[in-house]
Amino acid sequence: MRRLLTEKDVEPAVRGGSVYASGGGGWSDHGRKLGYAAVNAGAPELVSVDELDPDDLIATAAAIGAPASTTPWEMRGVDYIKAVELLNDALGFPVAGLMVGQNGKSSTLNGWLPSAILGCKVVDAVGDIRAHPTGDMGSIGMAGSPEPMIQTAVGGNREQNRYIELVVQGATAKVSPILRTAADMSGGFIASARNPLPATYVAQNAALGGISMALDLGHAIQDAERKGPAAVIDAIVRKTDGRLLTEAEVTDKNVVYTPEAFDIGTVTLGRGDKRLVMHVMNEFMAVDDAGGNRVATFPDVITVLSQEAEPLSVGQLEVGMKVHLLHVPKSVIPLSASVRDPSVYPVCERAMGIELARYALEGTDADA
Known part of the structure; x- marks a missing residue:
């Protein structure tokens, strides 16, 4: 199913992701900005998890915060890229692919821009078909694990001096709340790259095909609009x-x-x-x-x-x-x-x- 993501995929990803957003999942305009920036900057490639080597590491590209527009958040495309770069630096080598923690108005597209710039793949897998409030709900079974995981966060309202770069390591359930605190301190919404895991683990624990589900739904919505x-x-x-x-x-x-x-x-x-x-x-x-x-x-x-x-x-x-x-x-x-x-x-x-x-x-x- 390996294929390049193009301009024709951006709007369907936003439309389908918006339904699975379940009232959250970011903002449609933010998703469009991420998507169009990605396909104009490079060639993000969507692959199934079985197209990667079993030991390849896949991280989750996520946005953390509250989506109701009640706070002075600011998050730029470069923040998603920097979050992955910080994760790669902490690992000492680059991740092979990025999945997303959830579908949503923008979250379906969280991995596209880092993929286009850094060359990793967009993996057709999600931590949850729909959007959810906590990182643990998209952590594909790591919430109760004592295994140390690396999580990064980047972003913030620059005008209010809220910009933050953060790298933490520890058990997922212990460090995920730190990123949520950082989201609040940054202005309410922050980019993250977290929990690099082998492709074999992702294949067994993620919701596979979740991005394709959003794209297919988005295309169906577009086809019906003229009626x-x-x-x-x-x-x-x-x-x-x-x-x-x-x-x-x-x-x-x-x-x-x-x-x-x-x-x-x-x-x-x-x-x-x-x-x-x-x-x-x-x-x-x-x-x-x-x-x-x-x-x-x-x-x-x-x-x-x-x-x-x-x-x-x-x-x-x-x-x-x-x-x-x-x-x-x-x-x-x-x-x-x-x-x-x-x-x-x-x-x-x-x-x-x-x-x-x-x-x-x-x-x-x-x-x-």
Whole structure:
């Protein structure tokens, strides 16, 4: 499946990634800037993991922070490149490929620019098909591992003297919060390269084909656009094998930014017995009905679509908007080792005050 990524792939990556963003995953304009910069600067190449040597190291190119546009973040394309360079320097040799921790409005394209400039491959694998709030959720099973991992972070608001370069090493669960603190100190959003792992490990633990899924969905969206928003929504539902839970008005929004660089709270759709409450931790993580019954839970894809069929981030939602709510159950998407790992859920459960693991792990091998 080896192929060069071109200008024709940028918009589909952003469009498809925006659906899998589940309310987070960065910004569409940021994704377009990364994508077009990459294909104009070089020739980023998308490869499957089995096209690399088994011992080749693959790192995760990520962006860390809160996506609701509530902070003075600044992140440039060069920050993604520098993060990989710092990782290579710490290793003493270059990584062979870059995967991403998640799909998203920009995160699907996180590895393209470093690939174009530094020559490593874009690996068709993700730590999670959808976007998520913590690095551990995209760490492909390393969250509970004592094995030391290298993680880097680069970026920050230059005008406010918040620019940071950071290299840390330690067990993933211990050093990931350091990068999130750096994201907050930098202005809320920072580039990262982390957890270099052998291709054989990635093949066994990542969600393979995740970038191709976003590209294919994006192409389907573009093909349907000439028929109007309803056709686009139908195409999204069909291509993702999902369903629409409701078409309703946003009746309440209570989301706040925390010092840990999280946007946490709830968004309510509809009223009365048909009311649905979406629980937010950067992304839409769960949906409860009016009776408090769980309707959807991470790692299900939970996406809000505007009347114009645009996937909306948490920060874009306002009371009074009429929206559609898409649900793609975890049973129809590839699941990585990250989301089957019980250790990644307590942090989010404490922050949100709801249960996640009991629902998220149901039906997976972790539930056995």
